[in-house]
Amino acid sequence: MDRNDIKKWLKEPAKMGHKYSLAAVYFCTGCGIIEVPPVITSRWDAERFGVTAVATPRQANLFLITGYVSVKTLKAIIRTYEQMPDPKFTVGFGSCPINGGMYWDSYNTIKHLDKYIPIDGWIAGCMPRPEAIFIAVTHLWTLIDKDMATGYIKYREKYKYYRANQEKVLGELEWPPLYPIEKNE
């Protein structure tokens, strides 16, 4: 068999590997530092769903953005997101990344996080219960099965629009673009 047949034959087991061993990068951004420790300790055990916490973004494939995002945090989030290897999934936790939430009229928070990095799923609530994280993880499994969790592919294809939005808020960025941008727009 040739290379294409092998790739097709391995796609289903690869999806099972992605789903059942999500490694979440340990980054407490915002209000959600209160509901993440109960999730990863023994009362609501996240390890029965396969979700563990790892130390660096180079080892992770799930990014939970817990709570509101300010302008300084956005820089750290973009750098962390770009260091994660493909395929990667992001979940927005709480109602603040969706549309600004309770701080909709603040001069220092980001209102729609979807304009800057791609998000695959949202969890509503302020703060959501720990069981809501597990429901979100099972929804993410069905999305991965149907090939609909494609945030990282969208980031690669539309990178120049994302980067233009990031530069509008943060000014001149210190790191070079992740994917090459054509000069003829």
Added chain:
Amino acid sequence: MQEIESTFKDISVSIPEDTKLIITAKKEDLLSILRFLQDKGYNHLALISCVDWIEEKEFELVYIITSYLEENEYTGREKINIILKTKINRENPQFITAIPVFENAEPYEREIHELFGINFKGHPRLTPLFLEREYKIPPFRKDFDTREYVKEFFNKIPFVDEKK
């Protein structure tokens, strides 16, 4: 309380409750009043704050001073909170730093410089503390409208899904 009135002229003292003392002073006397209070035993600077009175075109700096215990005995002096206020001009605001008297005044003055735009002479490190971006008017002044700012700036950035 009466000692303060006798030592300094041109200030007014009022006692609204039995645990509070509000002193209004001129800005030239401020450091000497702080030193006088520190000698009397009020050695904890709790807060330096600023209020923007836009109609009278003045900033009002507020210093809140309380006291710690002395050798595990309650003398009744610890209950008293002293609120010391002074007014400075709103155009080109300048003031001197209180670091020679109370060493923990440094981050409070840094924050007021960043959010209100008041310059403190003699401060060793007036770099930005919280903010990342530059604003035309310092954000906590009353003529900076945050809802207008959000409408003008954040809501005008386009969504990525609409572009093909």
Added chain:
Amino acid sequence: MNKDTITSTRELELYFGPQHLGMVGNFSITLKVEGDRILEATSNPGYLHRGFEKLMEYRTWIQNFPLVCRMNVVEPDSMEMAYAMAVEKLAGIEVPERANYIRSICLELARVGSHLFGLWAYSNLLGFDTVAQWAMYHRDLILDLFEELTGARVYHIYIWPGGVRRDFPNGFKDKIVNTLHSIGSCVPDYDSVFFNNRIFYERAKGIGKITQEEAKKWGAAGQVLRATGEKFDIRKVEPYAAYNKVDFEIPTREDGDAYSRIWVVRDEMIESVHMIFKLLDKMSEGEVYNRVPNPFKWKISKGETYVRVESSRGELGLYMVSDGGDKPYRVHFRTPSYTHGLIILEKLLKGASIADVGNIMISLYVVAPEIDR
């Protein structure tokens, strides 16, 4: 070796940044390091700044309540208490007797929960994973109590100007007593695994030492001050709620290093549990809420005030100015993590080794949302 003779090739600048396994909360420190010793440390707050005090000027007095409790995520009740006390002082509202007892019980339960969260962070950092799991589990039991009383696990919005929002449900007193007994019966296990452990003694004794004069000069409060031997507690100096009706001890230690601070935390937890039992016995009957005027048209007269509350970290103060309208004119919170995280942390990290940075930071109990507001 003299510090001035170091050449620039041996100095490194490291970022102990927001995404780090040893960092609790969104806070970063810039370290200038030579080998393993730290020469200079600069704290870098601002990742969580929302401009709270500006947002509060756009909302009416009652609409500010959901905003106030989100300032300190670990223990929101003390913020609500400070705001309610300031509004009551400006407007001249009285609080009924039973509401004062309920407020004290809520504050003490929140204090135990917050200390257990700090114990999770500290023991996780040192490597004691078992105690971390136990502490989080017991904190969840307390959050279950809050969920039955107020409806939400984390942000309660229960303490309100004029009293508290609703009375205890039926059988709630027995639930509190059962939960506290089940937590209290585990204290010998905690002692034998963590507090009396030789490894904890070796790792924390002499680290981050601060003397009493330095603590007073730099504006410390809370356990940082009580671990140096000073018995200063706002619940005794300026009593609020029902604290003048029950007698309690203030635990102190003498040394002022990280070891004493954690022992003071443990003693305070046990003292809070005893205090809750005494308050439950002495509670009086009556109503819990004095009506306030129509919240959409409520105007408070001109004035200013400063109130203080003892939160689990230190002295929490609130300076509030009103100009006679229906919205506050200026609100300024004085949070205890401000001086601990911006002044004391920088001074204590000079000369420490890199492995002790998290140790010192968490034993000083720095919570990042309180600094940025």
